[in-house]
Amino acid sequence: MRTLIRGAICVLPDSTKQVDVLLEDGRILGVGVPAGAKDDEVVDATGMHLLPGVIDDQVHFREPGLTHKEDLRTGSRACAKGGVTTFLEMPNTKPTTTTVERLHEKLALAAGKCVVNFGFYVGATPDNVEELRKAKRTPGIKIFIGSSTGSLLVDGQEALERIFAETTLPICAHCEDEATVRANSERLGGGQEYADHSKIRDHAAAVIATKRAMDLAHRHKHRFHVLHVSTAEEAELVADHRGLITAEACPHHLLFDRSDYARLGSFVQMNPSVKDEADREALWQALREKRIQVVATDHAPHTLEEKQQPYPQSPSGLPAVENSLALMLNAVHQGRVSLEDVVHWMCEAPARVWDIVGKGRIEEGYDADLVLVDLAKTAVVRNEEQVAKCGWSPWDGVELTGWPVRTWVLGQTVFADGKIDDSVRGQEVAFEHERGGYWA
Numbered sequence: 439m440r441t442l443i444r445g446a447i448c449v450l451p452d453s454t455k456q457v458d459v460l461l462e463d464g465r466i467l468g469v470g471v472p473a474g475a476k477d478d479e480v481v482d483a484t485g486m487h488l489l490p491g492v493i494d495d496q497v498h499f500r501e502p503g504l505t506h507k508e509d510l511r512t513g514s515r516a517c518a519k520g521g522v523t524t525f526l527e528m529p530n531t532k533p534t535t536t537t538v539e540r541l542h543e544k545l546a547l548a549a550g551k552c553v554v555n556f557g558f559y560v561g562a563t564p565d566n567v568e569e570l571r572k573a574k575r576t577p578g579i580k581i582f583i584g585s586s587t588g589s590l591l592v593d594g595q596e597a598l599e600r601i602f603a604e605t606t607l608p609i610c611a612h613c614e615d616e617a618t619v620r621a622n623s624e625r626l627g628g629g630q631e632y633a634d635h636s637k638i639r640d641h642a643a644a645v646i647a648t649k650r651a652m653d654l655a656h657r658h659k660h661r662f663h664v665l666h667v668s669t670a671e672e673a674e675l676v677a678d679h680r681g682l683i684t685a686e687a688c689p690h691h692l693l694f695d696r697s698d699y700a701r702l703g704s705f706v707q708m709n710p711s712v713k714d715e716a717d718r719e720a721l722w723q724a725l726r727e728k729r730i731q732v733v734a735t736d737h738a739p740h741t742l743e744e745k746q747q748p749y750p751q752s753p754s755g756l757p758a759v760e761n762s763l764a765l766m767l768n769a770v771h772q773g774r775v776s777l778e779d780v781v782h783w784m785c786e787a788p789a790r791v792w793d794i795v796g797k798g799r800i801e802e803g804y805d806a807d808l809v810l811v812d813l814a815k816t817a818v819v820r821n822e823e824q825v826a827k828c829g830w831s832p833w834d835g836v837e838l839t840g841w842p843v844r845t846w847v848l849g850q851t852v853f854a855d856g857k858i859d860d861s862v863r864g865q866e867v868a869f870e871h872e873r874g875g876y877w878a
C-alpha cells in the first residue's frame with residue numbers, strides 16, 4: 439500500500455515546510471517526492487500540519503488486573519484519537535511487571551489488542567536485580583522511589599545502590615521522598631480535604647527524592663530519566679545532566695496548580711501533586727530551554743466513583759493521552775511555545791531518551807507513524823466524548839485550538855473523521871540501548 443500525503447506543512451528534523459510525504463509498507467518512503475502513478479491513496483492535507491506521531495513515555499493502562507479503570511485496547515484507542523502512535527507503559531499493574539516472564543506476558547497481551555505501538559517498563563523491587571539484568575525487550579527500569587498507586591516501592595539505600603550499580607538498562611523514577619510524605623501526612627492527620635494532597639506530597643518530598651536519585655545516577659554513571667518534574671527547584675537541578683540525565687514534564691503540572699483544587703477537587707489529585715503557579719511557569723521555562731526534554735502524560739485513569747471518594751481515600755491520577763497533543767497545540771496557539779518545540783518534547787526527545795528504533799521523525803526510512811493536525815480547529819473537551827474507559831477528563835468544558843485530525847500507525851490510518859479503526863494493530867517497539875540515549 440502506497441499513500442501520498444499531499445500539501446501538508448511538515449515538521450521535519452531541521453525545517454518546517456510544505457512538502458509531500460510518501461508512505462509505503464509502513465515506512466516513510468520519501469519526503470518531497472513527486473506523485474507517482476503507483477500511489478494507491480492520495481490524502482489532500484493542504485492547510486494542515488504533519489507531525490511525527492507522539493511517543494508518550496509514561497502511561498498506566500491498568501492491564502492486567504485493574505481493567506475496570508482502563509485496558510490496553512481502550513488506552514491504545516485513546517492514544518490513536520490523541521495523535522499518540524507509541525506508548526510506553528508502567529509496571530504498577532496487577533500483578534506488577536517485575537519479572538521477565540510478566541514483561542513478555544504483557545507484550546503478548548498487547549500484540550493482540552493495541553491499535554498503536556507499545557513498549558513496557560520493567561519495575562524494580564528491593565530484590566529483583568537479577569530480573570532487571572535479564573530484561574531485554576523494554577525501554578528500561580522503573581523505580582518508585584516513593585510509593586504511588588500500587589505496591590511498588592524501593593526506598594532503601596542499599597537496594598537503590600544495587601539497582602544503579604548492577605543493571606545496565608536506562609532507569610526512570612517516580613521521585614517523592616517516602617519519609618517526608620509520611621511525616622507530612624501524620625502532621626495533617628492523614629489529610630482532610632483534596633488540597634491537603636499538595637501539603638502532604640509537598641515541594642520538599644519531590645526535591646529530596648530527585649536529588650537522591652540524581653546522586654545515584656551520577657555516582658554510578660547510569661542513565662536516568664526523572665519522571666513528572668513538578669517543582670521549580672527540580673527544574674533547576676536537572677540542568678546538571680552530565681550527559682546522563684533527562685527529565686519530563688506532564689501537561690497537568692504545566693496547566694494546573696493548587697488553586698485548582700477548589701474547582702476540580704480530586705480530578706487534580708495526582709502524584710507528584712500539583713504545586714504553585716511559580717512552579718508551573720518554571721516548568722514551561724525549563725522546557726523552552728531544554729533543561730526538561732520530554733512532555734508525557736502519566737495517563738493514570740481511575741473511575742469516577744473511585745475519584746469521588748473523600749480525601750485521602752480518593753486515588754491519585756488522571757487520564758490525558760487523548761488530549762495531551764491538543765493541550766500542547768493550544769499552547770502553540772496561545773503563543774507560549776512553538777510547534778517545533780512541541781514536536782521535540784513529544785516525538786523526537788522520547789525516541790532519543792529511550793533509544794527507540796525508527797520513530798520520532800519525519801524522515802525517509804522512519805516508520806510511518808504520523809499525525810495530521812489542524813492548528814485552526816477549535817473544539818471543547820467533553821467527558822461524554824472521551825474514549826478512555828473512565829469517561830472523564832479534568833479538562834472537561836475547556837476549549838482548545840489545535841487538534842489531531844488523522845493518525846497513521848505504521849502507514850495505516852487508525853484515526854480519521856473522528857473515528858478509530860479498530861482493525862489496525864500496532865507493534866512492539868524496538869529499543870537499541872547501545873545508542874546511548876538523548877545526549878549521545
Ligand code: DOR
Nearest residue numbers: 586587708709738754755
Ligand atoms: O498520580 C499518579 N497515579 N501518579 C503515579 O505515579 C501513579 C499513577 C497511577 O498509577 O495511578
